[in-house]
Amino acid sequence: xxxxxxxxxxxxxxxxxxxxxxxxxxxxxxxxxxxxxxxxxxxxxxxxxxxxxxxxxxxxxxxxxxxxxxxxxxxxxxxxxxxxxxxxxxxxxxxxxxxxxxxxxxxxxxxxxxxxxxxxxxxxxxxxxxxxxxxxxxxxxxxxxxxxxxxxxxxxxxxxxxxxxxxxxxxxxxxxxxxxxxxxxxxxxxxxxxxxxxxxxxxxxxxxxxxxxxxxxxxxxxxxxxxxxxxxxxxxxxxxxxxxxxxxxxxxxxxxxxxxxxxxxxxxxxxxxxxxxxxxxxxxxxxxxxxxxxxxxxxxx
Amino acid sequence: xxxxxxxxxxxxxxxxxxxxxxxxxxxxxxxxxxxxxxxxxxxxxxxxxxxxxxxxxxxxxxxxxxxxxxxxxxxxxxxxxxxxxxxxxxxxxxxxxxxxxxxxxxxxxxxxxxxxxxxxxxxxxxxxxxxxxxxxxxxxxxxxxxxxxxxxxxxxxxxxxxxxxxxxxxxxxxxxxxxxxxxxxxxxxxxxxxxxxxxxxxxxxxxxxxxxxxxxxxxxxxxxxxxxxxxxxxxxxxxxxxxxxxxxxxxxxxxxxxxxxxxxxxxxxxxxxxxxxxxxxxxxxxxxxxxxxxxxxxxxxxxxxxxxxxxxxxxxxxxxxxxxxxxxxxxxxxxxxxxxxxxxxxxxxxxxxxxxxxxxxxxxxxxxxxxxxxxxxxxxxxxxxxxxxxxxxxxxxxxxxxxxxxxxxxxxxxxxxxxxxxxxxxxxxxxxxxxxxxxxxxxxxxxxxxxxxxxxxxxxxxxxxxxxxxxxxxxxxx
Numbered sequence: 001x002x003x004x005x006x007x008x009x010x011x012x013x014x015x016x017x018x019x020x021x022x023x024x025x026x027x028x029x030x031x032x033x034x035x036x037x038x039x040x041x042x043x044x045x046x047x048x049x050x051x052x053x054x055x056x057x058x059x060x061x062x063x064x065x066x067x068x069x070x071x072x073x074x075x076x077x078x079x080x081x082x083x084x085x086x087x088x089x090x091x092x093x094x095x096x097x098x099x100x101x102x103x104x105x106x107x108x109x110x111x112x113x114x115x116x117x118x119x120x121x122x123x124x125x126x127x128x129x130x131x132x133x134x135x136x137x138x139x140x141x142x143x144x145x146x147x148x149x150x151x152x153x154x155x156x157x158x159x160x161x162x163x164x165x166x167x168x169x170x171x172x173x174x175x176x177x178x179x180x181x182x183x184x185x186x187x188x189x190x191x192x193x194x195x196x197x198x199x200x201x202x203x204x205x206x207x208x209x210x211x212x213x214x215x216x217x218x219x220x221x222x223x224x225x226x227x228x229x230x231x232x233x234x235x236x237x238x239x240x241x242x243x244x245x246x247x248x249x250x251x252x253x254x255x256x257x258x259x260x261x262x263x264x265x266x267x268x269x270x271x272x273x274x275x276x277x278x279x280x281x282x283x284x285x286x287x288x289x290x291x292x293x294x295x296x297x298x299x300x301x
Numbered sequence: 302x303x304x305x306x307x308x309x310x311x312x313x314x315x316x317x318x319x320x321x322x323x324x325x326x327x328x329x330x331x332x333x334x335x336x337x338x339x340x341x342x343x344x345x346x347x348x349x350x351x352x353x354x355x356x357x358x359x360x361x362x363x364x365x366x367x368x369x370x371x372x373x374x375x376x377x378x379x380x381x382x383x384x385x386x387x388x389x390x391x392x393x394x395x396x397x398x399x400x401x402x403x404x405x406x407x408x409x410x411x412x413x414x415x416x417x418x419x420x421x422x423x424x425x426x427x428x429x430x431x432x433x434x435x436x437x438x439x440x441x442x443x444x445x446x447x448x449x450x451x452x453x454x455x456x457x458x459x460x461x462x463x464x465x466x467x468x469x470x471x472x473x474x475x476x477x478x479x480x481x482x483x484x485x486x487x488x489x490x491x492x493x494x495x496x497x498x499x500x501x502x503x504x505x506x507x508x509x510x511x512x513x514x515x516x517x518x519x520x521x522x523x524x525x526x527x528x529x530x531x532x533x534x535x536x537x538x539x540x541x542x543x544x545x546x547x548x549x550x551x552x553x554x555x556x557x558x559x560x561x562x563x564x565x566x567x568x569x570x571x572x573x574x575x576x577x578x579x580x581x582x583x584x585x586x587x588x589x590x591x592x593x594x595x596x597x598x599x600x601x602x603x604x605x606x607x608x609x610x611x612x613x614x615x616x617x618x619x620x621x622x623x624x625x626x627x628x629x630x631x632x633x634x635x636x637x638x639x640x641x642x643x644x645x646x647x648x649x650x651x652x653x654x655x656x657x658x659x660x661x662x663x664x665x666x667x668x669x670x671x672x673x674x675x676x677x678x679x680x681x682x683x684x685x686x687x688x689x690x691x692x693x694x695x696x697x698x699x700x701x702x703x704x705x706x707x708x709x710x711x712x713x714x715x716x717x718x719x720x721x722x723x724x725x726x727x728x729x730x731x732x733x734x735x736x737x738x739x740x741x742x743x744x745x746x747x748x749x750x751x752x753x754x755x756x757x758x759x760x761x762x763x764x765x766x767x768x769x770x771x772x773x774x775x776x777x778x779x
Contacts, residue, residue: 022325049758049762049765051422051426052401052402052405052426053401053404053405053426053427053428054426054427054762054766055766057762057765057766071751072751136580137576137577137580138509138510138577138578138580138581139510139580139581140580155573155576155577155580158576158580159736160732160736160738244729245728245729245732246732246733246736247729247730247732247733247736247738248729259722259725262395262398263398263721263722263725264719264721264722265401265422265718
């Protein structure tokens with residue numbers, strides 16, 4: 001009784017597994033060939049001098065040592081961290097405020113919600129082009145609007161001291177995705193908590209601070225972490241709008257990585273940069289989790 | 302009940318197994334059928350259509366009208382003989398990057414259209430094959446090409462490329478604006494350029510967009526490194542021996558003087574005012590382009606501007622002259638000017654290198670090259686142009702562009718594989734200098750140091766690799 005059925009079960013379960021694997025094999029093969037393989041190879045290339053065409057030459061940690069004293073790399077890293085440090089909090093606050101406003105009973109609520117989300121549907125190249133015209137120093141709409149209230153707007157993308165702010169402004173405009181997620185979280189906050197707060201005579205600010213924010217804090221954490229990952233890899237918008245200029249004031253980590261990999265053909269150096277980027281992202285994500293221990297409130301089931 | 306369950310389960314299993322087997326079988330069969338009977342690749346169709354002919358793939362960067370011009374040349378070639386058929390494929394921008402991946406992956410085209418500055422890197426990496434034998438057997442030598450063009454086809458003592466088109470940069474000036482300012486000829490020296498620019502410039506501080514500028518080193522801003530040559534400067538010294546590092550000369554005293562001159566424009570007219578004025582400029586290929594609409598009286602441009610003028614502002618009364626140099630350089634008869642070329646190479650791993658070389662050699666013939674140059678509105682890359690080519694050219698200043706190509710003072714981008722990095726460095730430096738964030742004496746030595754480090758590193762790696770393979774094929778075999 002025991003031997004045969006057990007074998008059959010094993011056979012059946014193996015067949016099930018094989019069938020399952022066969023069906024997902026296109027993904028598995030694709031993942032191994034186009035994601036896992038390149039990741040492993042890039043780790044190897046990061047300790048070599050490799051230009052794509054020539055044989056990689058093993059050079060140990062030299063690429064990493066060079067990165068530490070490469071002024072352009074350090075500048076690009078500083079720019080990226082500064083951009084993240086400003087745009088993530090600003091984008092988060094802006095998105096929460098917008099979501100809270102859209103969560104009230106205003107007229108044409110659906111229209112406003114759609115309007116908030118539309119920027120995320122616009123192809124990034126198109127929105128970057130439109131923004132570069134909006135931010136034009138002389139004929140841009142933004143400076144014209146500032147002109148009406150007597151302010152002489154700067155040359156947003158041409159001045160190294162304000163170009164970064166122009167990009168931050170644009171990143172905040174694209175907060176529609178986060179708004180939708182916050183809106184869903186806000187609608188999930190039990191009304192009984194607000195009713196209890198009402199009975200205690202809590203003001204709307206008090207309710208927002210003591211009820212809403214704690215209840216949506218896991219969602220804020222999720223959005224902040226995805227923003228950290230996304231923002232530290234920012235590429236397309238500055239690449240199109242400023243090309244990293246003026247004088248590399250908006251030159252970001254991923255742009256320098258791309259230039260080294262595909263334009264200067266320092267693939268080994270670029271691979272080292274990619275691994276440094278991964279470590280930075282992992283470290284910042286871990287730090288965020290650690291900092292959030294006492295700030296994030298998880299409802300028990 | 303238990304029996305029923307078992308029966309059901311059994312039949313479900315049988316059905317499930319059958320349908321799974323059938324589905325997997327169908328998938329495999331379908332795949333096999335697609336491979337066996339599916340549509341031919343474009344190349345296979347051409348092979349069937351032209352039996353007995355070798356089908357070559359030729360990748361080129363140009364889209365639009367420039368691609369159509371090359372297509373007509375390719376059609377001429379395909380009609381001219383019955384052994385080779387060339388399939389012309391437009392790959393768009395970043396063709397060098399696409400080609401590198403294709404070559405490294407072992408599936409390159411047979412003929413590849415690159416930029417002349419790609420030659421050092423592709424040649425040193427073994428990504429392209431030398432063409433010396435083909436050139437020798439066809440009698441194609443230095444005497445066939447304008448001197449600067451010949452230089453661009455060669456690297457470390459060998460010929461690596463044929464040329465498709467070339468353009469030299471010259472000074473375009475608006476004759477109507479000149480007449481209005483009492484000027485009747487183009488400036489011949491930098492000193493005159495500044496003086497003429499001053500006479501043409503009319504600033505309206507209230508309506509900045511209504512101002513007119515004689516000359517701006519930022520317009521069109523495509524060559525931020527070009528100013529060193531009219532000051533007798535240099536960007537790079539090639540190494541004595543192939544494989545050595547070469548020397549970045551970014552902070553040569555003449556270069557410092559050139560960038561002090563660049564800074565004299567925002568000093569004289571106000572950087573913010575120029576920025577405000579320039580932000581209203583339209584695209585290069587539009588009637589709002591500042592030279593076309595009379596906002597800027599003189600610009601540094603290539604011969605292709607003639608095509609834009611013809612299409613966008615045919616009544617523009619313009620003149621063309623060599624870009625002036627310092628009076629002390631006495632460059633009137635031997636003008637300075639940058640030459641840029643589009644070139645043709647045979648990638649390593651080409652399936653039909655001999656036929657590819659034959660096609661490139663065909664394109665080097667005078668009548669072919671002049672036909673392409675005329676449609677692209679560029680000067681000829683050859684040492685001598687036919688009178689018909691010069692007389693019928695769209696650009697009335699084509700002779701000036703030709704004179705620059707033949708001049709001993711014509712210049713190319715430095716022949717080093719770090720050029721893309723060098724160009725980016727110069728571009729960032731120009732932006733910093735234009736805004737007075739640094740002086741040339743502070744910034745240019747930094748650029749030189751960074752580039753020299755890259756140059757030294759590359760030379761060291763070449764030594765580490767123990768010399769270089771001739772082709773990627775040899776590298777793979779070794």
